[in-house]
Structures are given as C-alpha cells and as structure tokens.
Amino acid sequence: MSRRTLLAAAAACLLLTAAPAMAENYRTEYRLSTVLGTAFPWGQAGERWAELVKEKTQGRINIKLYPGTSLVGGDQTREFTAIRQGVIDLAIGSTINWSPQIRELNLFSLPFLMPDYKAIDALTQGEVGKQLFATLEQRDVVPLAWGENGFREMSNSKRPVKSPADMRGLKFRVVGSPLFNETFTALGANPTQMSWADAQPALASGAVDGQENPLSVFVAAKLPTVGQKYLTLWHYVADPLIFVVNKDVWASWSAADREAVRQAALQAGRENVEKARKGIAGSDNAVLKQIEAAGVTVTALTPEQRGEFVKATRPVYDKWSKTIGADLVKKAETAISKR
Numbered sequence: 001m002s003r004r005t006l007l008a009a010a011a012a013c014l015l016l017t018a019a020p021a022m023a024e025n026y027r028t029e030y031r032l033s034t035v036l037g038t039a040f041p042w043g044q045a046g047e048r049w050a051e052l053v054k055e056k057t058q059g060r061i062n063i064k065l066y067p068g069t070s071l072v073g074g075d076q077t078r079e080f081t082a083i084r085q086g087v088i089d090l091a092i093g094s095t096i097n098w099s100p101q102i103r104e105l106n107l108f109s110l111p112f113l114m115p116d117y118k119a120i121d122a123l124t125q126g127e128v129g130k131q132l133f134a135t136l137e138q139r140d141v142v143p144l145a146w147g148e149n150g151f152r153e154m155s156n157s158k159r160p161v162k163s164p165a166d167m168r169g170l171k172f173r174v175v176g177s178p179l180f181n182e183t184f185t186a187l188g189a190n191p192t193q194m195s196w197a198d199a200q201p202a203l204a205s206g207a208v209d210g211q212e213n214p215l216s217v218f219v220a221a222k223l224p225t226v227g228q229k230y231l232t233l234w235h236y237v238a239d240p241l242i243f244v245v246n247k248d249v250w251a252s253w254s255a256a257d258r259e260a261v262r263q264a265a266l267q268a269g270r271e272n273v274e275k276a277r278k279g280i281a282g283s284d285n286a287v288l289k290q291i292e293a294a295g296v297t298v299t300a301l302t303p304e305q306r307g308e309f310v311k312a313t314r315p316v317y318d319k320w321s322k323t324i325g326a327d328l329v330k331k332a333e334t335a336i337s338k339r
Helices: 003-023 041-056 076-085 103-109 117-124 127-137 178-186 196-205 215-220 247-252 255-277 286-293 303-324 326-337
Strands: 030-033 063-066 090-094 141-156 171-174 190-193 210-213 230-246 297-300
Touching: 030 041, 030 076, 041 063, 041 090, 041 141, 041 230, 041 255, 076 090, 076 141, 076 230, 103 127, 103 178, 103 230, 103 303, 103 326, 117 127, 117 141, 117 230, 117 326, 127 141, 127 326, 141 215, 141 247, 141 255, 171 178, 171 196, 178 190, 178 303, 196 210, 210 215, 215 286, 230 247, 230 255, 230 303, 286 297, 303 326
Parallel strands: 030 063, 030 090, 171 190, 171 210, 230 297
Antiparallel strands: 090 230, 141 210, 141 230
C-alpha cells in the first residue's frame, strides 16, 4: 500500500470517528417553530427541513417541529425574540411576524409594492434579500433560505369588495403589526389584531367579518365553513418565509453539519415556494376553481379598481417607507421595475 493510500485511509478513519464523537455533544432534539401546522405548505416546509437535516447529517441532528408557535404560547410576534433567547432553536418565520423586531422586514408589507410573483423573487433572490439576511445576522440568528407563505388576499362574510368604499365598516382580523392596522384603517375598515389561533373562532362567531391570508391558508383552513363567502384577489402584500437557526446552536455544530443544515434549508425552501404557488400562480388556477366550488364569490380586481386601493393606501406606504429605510425601499422598487 502506498504512503498516499495510507494517509487517505487514515483521514477517512479520522472523519468516521470524529463525527460520532462530536455528535455526543449535540442535543438529543432541536426545537423548530412554525406558525402553521402540516396541513399547510408552511408547516410542511418545517417537516421537510427536519427530514432533510436528519438525512444529510446521518441522524446527528434531530429536529422536532412545534407548530402553532406553541413554544411561545401561540403569540406569533414573540417568536423572533424567543429565537434570540434560545427558547427556540430553529424557525421558519414570517417576515410579517418578525417585523416588530426587525423594522426592515416591513418592506414586504408595504401595500401594493409587489404586483406579481416575479416581484417577490426579484427581492428575495437579489440584493435586497442579501441585505435583509445581513440585518438578521446582526440579531443573533443565522438566516439560511427563503420560503413563501404567498400573496395575502382578502375575504369577508358580508359582500363582494371591489373598491375601498366596499370595505367601510367591515371588521377584519389582521396580524399583530401596526402597518396592517394602518393599511386597513386607511381603506375604511375596522381592523382587529389577533393571533391566527383566535381568528377562526372569531370568524365563526361573527366577532370579525373578514381576514386576509394566502389562498393556500384559505383552502387548508376551510374558511368558507366559517362564513368567508366573498374573496377579493388584490395581491396587496406578500409573505415570504425565512429559515433561521439560533446563533449559538449554529456555532455548536461542526462545519460539515452546518453546511448540511444550510443545504437542507435551501432545498426545503425551494420545495415550499413551489408548493405555495401550485394551483395559484400563472395559468394554474386549480385552487381558485376549488374555492369557487365551495360556493365562494371570487372578485379579481381590474387594474383600475386596484389603482383605487393603491391610491387610498399611498400615505401609509410613504410613512412606512421612512421607518423601513428610504434607501432599502428605493432598492426594492428598482429591483421590481427591472424584473
């Protein structure tokens, strides 16, 4: 046997013995938080990430999914703080839910910034996405990949909505973000902030009239069964997801395992985006047909009708652009115009 062969064999043995030794210092289980469970593309992304990590690390890293933000009592807006504190080890989080702590993430909630899926991709897969990841890295988390919850469409139990005037007086459940509250107020509605866990009972009882969520959520949550009979397609904001790991947890893994977790996140993210858009994007309208078959009246806004909503919410857009950062918003607008 040659000297080179002997060295190669020795190196291989070292790797085989080092991995189990290092794994002895790993936790038995790592906690992964998501808002939605496995009936939704979001929860399925968490399940898939955990599966891929186990596979790619040969079982050294085992992840348990905790949906419903159960690690923080269902309070979506506390999730990011809990990741920084180490209560949560990994998460696939919504830019909306983390925006109270990371003001720059409000970018995706600027009303009518992104007109289509190419616009979302222009931001998440370009320089804007890199800049936002750099911002997150300064906050004790390691961002790895983008996913997607989708464009948030509007539904209610009272009437078709084709103009801001149709929203006047309607009570809408919105997420716990001041930007959403101000957007719906500007449109003449009465927004009420509540967690998703509280939203469905509120819709069923009539405590609120409507809500806004991606179509995948509308279908999986069976919202027509809680009175949501009128749906308006308006693409007013989108909800990208971000795969992250707590900084200390990340540092505790070997370089090889960190890369395995990263690659698993990228793959799960790509699969998640594809699943979130299936039946919705482009000419694929299978999801809309399913919604209409459930007795829902679907209103697709014309460009002129959508323009009325854009005009009504422009003061909110301008105000929040300053909070988010004028340079970042300008960079996003430029990226979208070049898509």
